[in-house]
Amino acid sequence: MNTPDDRRYTDQHEWALVHGTDGTSTVVRVGITDHAQDALGDIVFVQLPEVGAEVAPGSAMGEVESTKSVSDFYAPVTGVVAAVNERLADAPETINADPYGDGWLVDIAVPGEGGDPIGQLLDADAYQALVEGS
Numbered sequence: 001m002n003t004p005d006d007r008r009y010t011d012q013h014e015w016a017l018v019h020g021t022d023g024t025s026t027v028v029r030v031g032i033t034d035h036a037q038d039a040l041g042d043i044v045f046v047q048l049p050e051v052g053a054e055v056a057p058g059s060a061m062g063e064v065e066s067t068k069s070v071s072d073f074y075a076p077v078t079g080v081v082a083a084v085n086e087r088l089a090d091a092p093e094t095i096n097a098d099p100y101g102d103g104w105l106v107d108i109a110v111p112g113e114g115g116d117p118i119g120q121l122l123d124a125d126a127y128q129a130l131v132e133g134s
Contacts, residue, residue, distance in 0.1 A: 002034040003128050004100055007074070008121035009033060011130060012058075013098065016076040016118045025109035027078050028119050032064060035131050037099045040045060040066040047090045048084040048106060055108060062105070064095065073105060077117045083107040 003009070011107040013036035018096040030055035037043065045065040055061055055075035064071050084106050086093060095103035122130065 001038070001128075001131065002100070003124045003131075004114055005124040006086075007100075009127035010074065010076045010121055010125060012071055012074045013039075014076050016117060018119055019039045019107060020084065022109060024077065025111050026115070027081075028079070028108045028110055028117055029104050030061075030073075030076060030106050030108060031104040032073055032095065033067040033097055033127070034099050036071075037096050038063075039104070040064060040071060043095045046088045046095070046105070048088065048094045049081045051084060051108060052079050053081045055081060064092075075108065076121055077108055077110050079108040079110040081106050081116075082109040102113070 007015045009015050013033045015031050015033050017029045019027045043066050044119050047063040049061045056078045059075050060072040062073055064073055085104050
């Protein structure tokens with residue numbers, strides 16, 4: 001299982017990566033982990049939130065549907081959805097092929113610049129331990 005150490009993770013199997021700033025906010029890119037996409041199997045549909053939707057940690061933002069099941073995915077930070085990965089509408093299987101790259105789900109603008117909006121999330125080692133323990 002691939003768990004890059006350049007990002008943080010949730011116990012709900014999302015990853016979060018500081019993607020930059022937009023002048024007033026820190027932008028955090030979010031997706032599901034390699035472990036999650038593997039557990040789901042072949043992904044056939046993704047329901048993404050609306051740009052502009054307000055989200056908070058632990059709140060469901062959308063759904064990932066596979067040939068096996070439908071699973072919610074959750075916000076790891078508080079903010080506003082700044083962008084969604086439009087490519088997933090026509091190619092949801094991109095999440096299976098590249099969960100940490102082209103298979104990203106949403107960008108969330110976290111108010112204020114500086115600080116570390118994802119610092120409280122699990123690092124790669126802690127996430128790996130969580131997965132191995134389940």
